[in-house]
Amino acid sequence: MKSLTDCFVLNNGVEIPCVGFGTWQTPDGDVAVASVKAAIACGYRHIDTAAAYNNEKSVGIAVKESGVKREDLFITSKLANPCHGYDATMRAFDQTLEQLDMQYLDLYLIHWPNPAPFRDHWQEANAGTWRAFEENYNAGRIRALGISNFMPHHIRALMQTATVAPAVNQIRLCPGCVDEATVQYCNAHDILLEAYSPLGTGRIFDVPQMQQLSEKYGKTIAQICLRWSMQQGFLPLPKSVTPARIAENTDVFGFELSTQDMALIANLTGCCGEARDPDKTAF
Ligand SMILES: NC(=O)c1ccc[n+]([C@@H]2O[C@H](COP(=O)([O-])OP(=O)(O)OC[C@H]3O[C@@H](n4cnc5c(N)ncnc54)[C@H](OP(=O)(O)O)[C@@H]3O)[C@@H](O)[C@H]2O)c1
Numbered sequence: 001m002k003s004l005t006d007c008f009v010l011n012n013g014v015e016i017p018c019v020g021f022g023t024w025q026t027p028d029g030d031v032a033v034a035s036v037k038a039a040i041a042c043g044y045r046h047i048d049t050a051a052a053y054n055n056e057k058s059v060g061i062a063v064k065e066s067g068v069k070r071e072d073l074f075i076t077s078k079l080a081n082p083c084h085g086y087d088a089t090m091r092a093f094d095q096t097l098e099q100l101d102m103q104y105l106d107l108y109l110i111h112w113p114n115p116a117p118f119r120d121h122w123q124e125a126n127a128g129t130w131r132a133f134e135e136n137y138n139a140g141r142i143r144a145l146g147i148s149n150f151m152p153h154h155i156r157a158l159m160q161t162a163t164v165a166p167a168v169n170q171i172r173l174c175p176g177c178v179d180e181a182t183v184q185y186c187n188a189h190d191i192l193l194e195a196y197s198p199l200g201t202g203r204i205f206d207v208p209q210m211q212q213l214s215e216k217y218g219k220t221i222a223q224i225c226l227r228w229s230m231q232q233g234f235l236p237l238p239k240s241v242t243p244a245r246i247a248e249n250t251d252v253f254g255f256e257l258s259t260q261d262m263a264l265i266a267n268l269t270g271c272c273g274e275a276r277d278p279d280k281t282a283f
Contacts, residue, residue, distance in 0.1 A: 001230060002253050004043045008235060010167040011190040014144045016107070017046035017074050018230070019252070020194065022239030024053050032058030033065070035241040040066040040073070042247050048170075048194075048237045049100075050078035050111055051092060056099035064101070075100065076107040078148060079129065081115035081283055086128035093136055108133060109146040109170055113154035114279050126154070127161040134164050146170065148196075149278045152185040170194035172275035173234050175204060175225060176268035179275060187233075195229045198236035200272025207271045213261055219251075226252040228265045 007015035021039040026032045032055040036047055040062070049059045056077060063073060077100065083092035093108065110129055118125040133145045146168030147155065159165070169186050171179065173195035186193050199222055204210055210221045217224060222238065226249060229236040238249040257265070 004250055005045055008192055010144050010192060011165060012144055012167055014106070014167070016144070016168075016192070016235065017044075018235055019044065019226070019250070020046040020048045020074075020076065020235060020237040021246075022196070022237040023047065023049045023055055023059060024196075024239060026053070026055055026239065026241055028055040028058050031241050033062045035243075035246065036062030037066050038243045038246050040068055042250050044246075044250065045072060046074040046076070048076045048196075050109075051080040051083075051096055051099075052078065052111060056096060057101075060100035060102060070102065074106040075102065076109065076146075077105055078109040078111035081112050082117060084110075084115060084118050084122075084125035084129050086132045089129040089132035090135075093132065093141070097141070104140065105142050107144045107146055107168060108136070108142045109148045109168065110150070111148050112278055112281065112283075113147065113150045113158075114281075116281065116283055119279075122154075123157045123160075126158055130158055130162050130164075134162070137164060144168065146191075146194075148194075149276075151179070151182050151278065154278070155185065155189070155191075165189070166191055168192045168194055170196050170237070172197050173229065173232075173236075174198055174200040174272045175207070175210070175228065175265045176271040177273070177275055178232075178266060193234050195234040195236045197272070198229045198234075198238050199225055203272040207268060209264060209268060213257075213265070216261075217255060217257070219255060220248055222249055223252050224257070224265075227255065227257055228262060231257055231262060 021044040114122040148170040
């Protein structure tokens with residue numbers, strides 16, 4: 001990959017720009033509109049939102065005001081936890097398109113595999129949800145289907161009834177936080193891994209080893225971190241509401257981390273905290 005507009009090709013042939021712009025915890029309204037517009041102006045063509053972030057409306061406004069055509073952007077959203085099952089998913093998807101004021105999504109994800117309200121029948125709930133996903137996919141309202149926070153046992157259960165395989169799994173992947181079993185499973189099944197919280201939700205900046213690498217390569221900690229993610233074949237989704245950082249996080253091409261430094265970063269176990277266990281979340 002040489003620029004933000006370079007793409008991975010998903011397992012259904014759809015192209016996805018190799019870095020996405022994150023929007024979790026970005027307040028709806030002026031901040032979300034301004035930061036998404038700043039990202040698009042800096043060259044991002046891939047925006048990651050979710051119904052649960054409560055900022056889809058602002059993302060839609062930013063896209064319209066950006067001056068970039070809808071078809072030149074890649075927009076992802078996610079199904080909120082209370083809405084699993086066929087009927088609720090159909091309603092939730094319509095609402096997401098309405099909020100974004102768009103005719104279609106490029107990628108729609110099940111946000112969590114096993115939300116608390118469905119814990120005793122999550123397999124059945126996901127099967128109904130996926131049937132709704134496939135119906136909207138076959139109707140041309142979603143270009144690619146995916147999942148988030150799924151571990152291999154969740155994917156295997158989904159595949160019992162799925163007719164369209166997930167193209168993407170979006171999971172927490174940052175220095176010292178890599179679920180090897182899920183990474184290997186997804187790589188073996190042609191499911192692209194998106195790295196959420198690639199900067200450890202801001203926790204990476206206090207790690208001394210990252211400071212040393214920053215000095216060694218003449219790059220910022222964020223750039224080293226995102227480069228590490230990309231060199232592993234992940235698609236990182238950095239979030240920022242700060243224009244200078246939004247720009248900084250795009251300068252992740254044209255340098256290479258050594259194998260030794262890649263391993264050093266991977267071994268910073270726990271430096272950014274652990275991923276939540278999706279079978280035990282309170283939501
Ligand atoms: N599927 C899921 O369950 C899930 C869960 C979590 C996240 N995600 C997705 O992944 C995206 C990214 O994850 P994240 O929001 O946890 O955080 P992140 O991208 O790992 O880190 C964002 C934090 O780092 C700061 N930051 C960004 N760039 C910086 C830079 N160059 N220098 C210094 N600080 C910088 C940001 O501050 P400012 O904003 O104040 O600049 C913010 O506090 C989310 O926004 C969301 O789209 C998905």
